[in-house]
Amino acid sequence: MQIIVIGAGVIGSAIARELTRYDVEILLIEKEPDVADGTSKANSGIIHAGYNADFDTLKGVMNVNSNPAFDKLCEDLKVPFERNGSLVVGFDDDDLKKLKEKKANGIKNGIEGLKIIEREEILEKEPNINKEAKYALYAPTAGIISPYELTIGYADNAVRNGAEVLLDTQVTDLIIEDDEVKGVLTNRGEFRADLVINAAGLYSDRIAKMAGDQFEIHPRKGEYHLFDKVHGDIVNHTLFPMPTETSKGILVLPTVHGNLLIGPNANVIDDKDDFSTTSDGLEEVFKGAKKLVPSLPESGVITSFSGLRAALPSEDFHIGFSENKKALINLIGIQSPGLSSAPAIADKVVEMAEQFSKNNNIEFNKKDDFKEANPRYPHYHHYEENDKVEEWQEIVKQDEKYGEIICRCEHVSRGEIIDAINRPVPARTVDAIKRRTRASSGRCQAGFCGPRILDILSNHLKIDPLEVTKKGKGSKILKAKSKEIILKNLEEDSKVGDQ
Amino acid sequence: MQEYNMVVIGAGPAGMAAALEAEKNGLTDIVILERDEYIGGILPQCIHNGFGLEYFGEELTGPEYAYEFIDELADSNIEVLTETMVLDVDENKEVTALNKEKGVLKLKGKTIVLAMGCRERTRENIRIPGDRPSGILSAGTAQRYTNIEGYMPGEKVVILGSGDIGLIMARRMRLEGADVKAVLEIMPFSSGLVRNKVQCLDDFDIPLKLQHTITRIEGQERLERVRVAQVDEDFNPIEGTQEWIECDTLLLSVGLIPENELSKAMGLDLHPVTGGTFVNENRETSIEGVYAAGNVLHVHDLVDWVSEEAEIAGKAAADYINNNLEKRAQKIEITPAENVTYTVPQTIEYTFGDKKFIKVFMRVTEPMEDVEVKFSANKEEIISYPKKIVMPGEMVTANLPAALVTDEMEEIKVSIVKKAGENNG
Numbered sequence: 001m002q003i004i005v006i007g008a009g010v011i012g013s014a015i016a017r018e019l020t021r022y023d024v025e026i027l028l029i030e031k032e033p034d035v036a037d038g039t040s041k042a043n044s045g046i047i048h049a050g051y052n053a054d055f056d057t058l059k060g061v062m063n064v065n066s067n068p069a070f071d072k073l074c075e076d077l078k079v080p081f082e083r084n085g086s087l088v089v090g091f092d093d094d095d096l097k098k099l100k101e102k103k104a105n106g107i108k109n110g111i112e113g114l115k116i117i118e119r120e121e122i123l124e125k126e127p128n129i130n131k132e133a134k135y136a137l138y139a140p141t142a143g144i145i146s147p148y149e150l151t152i153g154y155a156d157n158a159v160r161n162g163a164e165v166l167l168d169t170q171v172t173d174l175i176i177e178d179d180e181v182k183g184v185l186t187n188r189g190e191f192r193a194d195l196v197i198n199a200a201g202l203y204s205d206r207i208a209k210m211a212g213d214q215f216e217i218h219p220r221k222g223e224y225h226l227f228d229k230v231h232g233d234i235v236n237h238t239l240f241p242m243p244t245e246t247s248k249g250i251l252v253l254p255t256v257h258g259n260l261l262i263g264p265n266a267n268v269i270d271d272k273d274d275f276s277t278t279s280d281g282l283e284e285v286f287k288g289a290k291k292l293v294p295s296l297p298e299s300g301v302i303t304s305f306s307g308l309r310a311a312l313p314s315e316d317f318h319i320g321f322s323e324n325k326k327a328l329i330n331l332i333g334i335q336s337p338g339l340s341s342a343p344a345i346a347d348k349v350v351e352m353a354e355q356f357s358k359n360n361n362i363e364f365n366k367k368d369d370f371k372e373a374n375p376r377y378p379h380y381h382h383y384e385e386n387d388k389v390e391e392w393q394e395i396v397k398q399d400e401k402y403g404e405i406i407c408r409c410e411h412v413s414r415g416e417i418i419d420a421i422n423r424p425v426p427a428r429t430v431d432a433i434k435r436r437t438r439a440s441s442g443r444c445q446a447g448f449c450g451p452r453i454l455d456i457l458s459n460h461l462k463i464d465p466l467e468v469t470k471k472g473k474g475s476k477i478l479k480a481k482s483k484e485i486i487l488k489n490l491e492e493d494s495k496v497g498d499q
Numbered sequence: 500m501q502e503y504n505m506v507v508i509g510a511g512p513a514g515m516a517a518a519l520e521a522e523k524n525g526l527t528d529i530v531i532l533e534r535d536e537y538i539g540g541i542l543p544q545c546i547h548n549g550f551g552l553e554y555f556g557e558e559l560t561g562p563e564y565a566y567e568f569i570d571e572l573a574d575s576n577i578e579v580l581t582e583t584m585v586l587d588v589d590e591n592k593e594v595t596a597l598n599k600e601k602g603v604l605k606l607k608g609k610t611i612v613l614a615m616g617c618r619e620r621t622r623e624n625i626r627i628p629g630d631r632p633s634g635i636l637s638a639g640t641a642q643r644y645t646n647i648e649g650y651m652p653g654e655k656v657v658i659l660g661s662g663d664i665g666l667i668m669a670r671r672m673r674l675e676g677a678d679v680k681a682v683l684e685i686m687p688f689s690s691g692l693v694r695n696k697v698q699c700l701d702d703f704d705i706p707l708k709l710q711h712t713i714t715r716i717e718g719q720e721r722l723e724r725v726r727v728a729q730v731d732e733d734f735n736p737i738e739g740t741q742e743w744i745e746c747d748t749l750l751l752s753v754g755l756i757p758e759n760e761l762s763k764a765m766g767l768d769l770h771p772v773t774g775g776t777f778v779n780e781n782r783e784t785s786i787e788g789v790y791a792a793g794n795v796l797h798v799h800d801l802v803d804w805v806s807e808e809a810e811i812a813g814k815a816a817a818d819y820i821n822n823n824l825e826k827r828a829q830k831i832e833i834t835p836a837e838n839v840t841y842t843v844p845q846t847i848e849y850t851f852g853d854k855k856f857i858k859v860f861m862r863v864t865e866p867m868e869d870v871e872v873k874f875s876a877n878k879e880e881i882i883s884y885p886k887k888i889v890m891p892g893e894m895v896t897a898n899l900p901a902a903l904v905t906d907e908m909e910e911i912k913v914s915i916v917k918k919a920g921e922n923n924g
Contacts (some may be wrong), residue, residue, distance in 0.1 A: 396602035400643035403599035470633035486676030
């Protein structure tokens, strides 16, 4: 059986990976130059405990069912993950009432360890929290994760198990014959399949429309600030304010890489390509976060970014077969807690694919050589953080490229960058290197390592330095060789002179 | 673990001068650790002239200035390890470094010289909102691409910040044929050297827009345009002054930050204004035998003074090992007063020995004309020096004569005031 998955975000990549457990041909198609290049790279990076949504919503079920899976999954895929626990912080008795409702909902959902704690215990857990905090719902099973590394881990594993990933490939239409989806048309030609899975995130409504299914994604932008690691220990848990109807509010949390993250705000926008930050938005995020942690440092932000949540008006996930055409599964409106729900969503889609194959008399059998785990690539910072610097000696002995530090802020070696270029889903842009190694994600933001990474990419991809990009397509870093511009100007001047 | 008399971190102008001066004062077993593949720090990419007037009495380019020291190092017994990244230093002066030949290196220094230099502030440090396209880079990175790698980062250039690197790069881009649209400066005055403003902007008709900043960046893939606005006294954009400038490149020259992550790892506190460690007159930090010099201590505008400062540290380190130093009965604080933002050093801890004076480096808060730099203790003037003009962009130095400093002084204030006896109106 041949299956095409459209969209290599965390959902598409998870589905592709879970499908490679079966003896099927998987093609994962992504319009961007890397996997995880949309919503999956720009979100809070939280694995929610699952007390928020009702168990009668799809997102509630998916979140709760996924949460326990992350320990093994992240160990297998070699993705940084930590169950740091979360606190929803209340300031008065009204808030306490809502926290109790949440706790009751969580218990109904089967979440373990939920507890309402009071000021003394809150301060013990979080010494820098607003001293006015009176109550908090503590959820020990909540965690933090690197969302793009999870996506890359899934996609790498899918490729290790036989899937093919096509980057820079945009689906322009569905191939439909006799009311049945038979494949996709793309800017790189036509690809046929028995089943097409639409996991196109922000654009999933557009793909669904190609089959006549009517959905309308309303992108909701969230802006974030990421702080230097020196501020990473200001908080220990993920801190939530009291939520509103559509948003869990502006959070303060540590990241798995040891930075401090604040955000997001939530603004409905029209343009799905608008990833810009705004001065009002960035101010709003600061103000919101300060309600939880008043001593937030004014300086120390190393980057600000925004992500778009692919929300449906229903605010729930939609996962189902197309209502109009056969052989198409739509996943639409997978916004927060989509990341936290990825494992269960993938399982559900595998079940649907199995059902589809049965109905159509196509074989769908488990493989016996499925490789559950990814190899562990050496990263100097792991050794450094675990006080095992001496052991890095062995790595350098085997290959001296691990002894040359390219990124001074995050301590990333040349060997690690070359590994990123050689992984199953290869890094081909500066940003893709960053997501796999952390090189250039530190406080100097590529000031030091930028030219060095460009050189390594050019050497290993065997392309001219002028062709190296930040994030694919038109985002080239250099414009011309020295003297080319001035010579061109002189030539033009002399032409004008001749006339 | 290999032991040295001196471990110098960084082979830029500060590290080179400190090591050489230490050797001249009899110190042996010195090693310099450098992360780059060549030594000289940032100088090799500074191919313009204007270096060395103070130190060598002649005008040199950056590479020429560096080579004076590099040649001397070649003739010395100082060990230099390049492509060697120092990853940690602790309070026991134990250094962990990494290079490809030896892997993880552990060294111990009887003295350590912190000479890591500084890094450039980024877009994020100043929080310009908007898109995140390619084409936005620090002026120093652009300088490396242009002068070392041989590539032009762009063709239509806007420069934010009129620090020296911004001014130099405005001219450099123009000489390479780029259309340099403007240099924007949020302050009402340029933060670079006056000679750089004249030679790099005025001589090339590049407009300098004072009290202007960028309020938005646009471009999905490559930078397409920036929105520029005039600012009021509180640096807030003024409504109605905003205009878009089309450009493919934005160079940022918005300040330098001393690179003190290793100093912090050692447990050293940083000065809130300089961003460097606190030091005494020997450029010694609060850990005995650990020195800091050059841009890691405070950002200089002339490399000449970096060399001079590093030599103070290098000599002191040699004196320290040779037991030639004697602590004063009580230490003297040097504190900034009127129109002085900071001073280096911040304390005097040793007796003067054969030293005739202590050179105090300082920066002013506001530009001023016809002033005097005044040292005073217990509300009485010690000495003052007239200056025609002082600017925040140009470091001020003044010598505090040893003979005028007494043991009773606990604090010496440094101020820059209008010249006495003159009518201020």
